[in-house]
Amino acid sequence: MNKFIQFQLSLLMFLEFFIWGGWFVTMGIYLPNSLNTSGGEIAMAYSTQSWGAIIAPFIIGLIADRFFNAERILGVLHLIGAVLMYQMANATDFSVFYPYVLGYMIAYMPTLALVNSVSFNQMTDPAKQFSFVRVFGTIGWIIAGLVISYVFHWDSTEGVANGMLKNTFLMTAIASAILGIFSFTLPKTPPKVGKDQKVTISDILGLDAIKLLKDKNFLIFFLASILICIPLAFYYQHAGQFLGEIGVANPAAKMTIGQISEVLFMLLLPFFFKKFGFKKTILVGMLAWTVRYLLFAYGNSGELAFMLIVGIALHGICYDFFFVSGQIYTDSKAGAKFKSAAQGLITLATYGLGMLIGFYVAGKITDTNLISEGQHNWNSIWIFPAIFAAAVMILFAVFFKNEKIEYKES
Known part of the structure; x- marks a missing residue:
């Protein structure tokens, strides 16, 4: 080039x-x-x-x-x-x-x-x-x-x-x-x-890939992708507000640790994917969501500030091990004819439907835990997505049957 x-x-x-x-x-x-x-x-x-x-x-x-x-x-x-x-x-x-x-x-x-x-x-x-x-x-x-x-x-x-x-x-x-x-x-x-x-509208929205949902494993992955976006929305919507409200200095800069982590874990993903396979990789991604929110729930801006930093740094595992692995899995299941349609369908389900629900739920729970003007009970707020992510992880572990997926390095 x-x-x-x-x-x-x-x-x-x-x-x-x-x-x-x-x-x-x-x-x-x-x-x-x-x-x-x-x-x-x-x-x-x-x-x-x-x-x-x-x-x-x-x-x-x-x-x-x-x-x-x-x-x-x-x-x-x-x-x-x-x-x-x-x-x-x-x-x-x-x-x-x-x-x-x-x-x-x-x-x-x-x-x-x-x-x-x-x-x-x-x-x-x-x-x-x-x-x-x-x-x-x-x-x-x-x-x-x-x-x-x-x-x-x-x-x-x-x-x-x-x-x-x-x-x-x-x-x-x-x-x-x-x-x-x-x-x-x-x-x-x-x-x-x-x-x-x-x-057609079906072409635009990737609806031709809906027939992939006849595959039980792909259906479970599809539903898990929507559900895991609910706790994801809590992070995007309230992490910055949370850090600022509890007095963490330079919250915008500290949030960039998540992007740095994303780059690093992207490099580790091929090794992890080949050694442990798709199911274990995606389960680690889900577990990272639970751990992150527990760290947010019990960390603070004082002596336990390191817990917040670790929680932010887990973004690489949270995002790469679930979403990037999911894109690879979707690509492998779709076949040549439905590759673009399948990726479009997953994007519509996650960033469209899943996060739309997630943003709404996060807003409601945050309002419910308002203590006074500008002060929230963040422990209770973060416990919800932690439990929710853990529940999605358990359901996925039980119902998704392991299958071998090849990681194609780019």
Whole structure:
């Protein structure tokens, strides 16, 4: 691959995930402190990710794949995102903030597929080349958290009290505008299918892969994937709020430990997968969710702060050992004809349905455990996802029959 194009694609990934990491983690701190939101309202804000994930296939399948170059749609969506993010920064009430964040996620979620399309279109050997480009996305997410905490101190106790987290939305708006303009300089990525070629709703949503659910093992995995996203939503929605509320310094920076862990455990996954197989690998991922939330439940910002750090660092096992292993398993079960449809179905089930339920449940439980304004009983809050993840793990261990799945290294 041309070195200049590789640089362009790496910068594309860096900005794409710098944008996401620049506001999504700290929104849980910003909303209750600046807009006086309840747990239910925080859940509404985070669930826009799920609505975006549900709507994204329609934007990709009905527009991007048929009428316009991917890089042009990418540019337009990020420019729209820049405007919406600026509006979010200036919203003074949640009723004003919510329509903007919903619109933003509807615009942003399709870009995750578009950056992959642009990248794959330029690669001669995606299996070997993509990881070296995609890693810059993780670096972008990490840099965003470090900038918030250590450069500008927006998430410090003083910064939160003074409403400085508003600047995360302004920073993201600027980054979105830069990426929007930059996208028009990317190599051309023409539509995949002709304008007149028939595309059904079933094609777009990956519903052709539903027949895979006739396989009992895949059905159990599919249901487990939806259920495990309920405790996952607690982490995305409330971990930042939790760390800030109990007085942990630089929560945005500390949350990046999870992304660093994700990279490290991704490297360990092939070894673990080959040695122990799919079922044990995914069970370890589920166990990590339970352990993480127990650490959150009983750790604190004082002498037991190390428990919180370990809990965050478990993100690599939680995510890689379940979700990445699950993608490999889905790929192996689908066969050549339904590979894309199967991955689309799993994405719709997890980031769409599963996390939509999870965000709602997390908001309700958090509101139930409100002690006083700005103070929650976090021990009780974290115990719920710990028990829930353990229950999913036990059910999966009992009902899923072990089968040999080959790990194909990329």
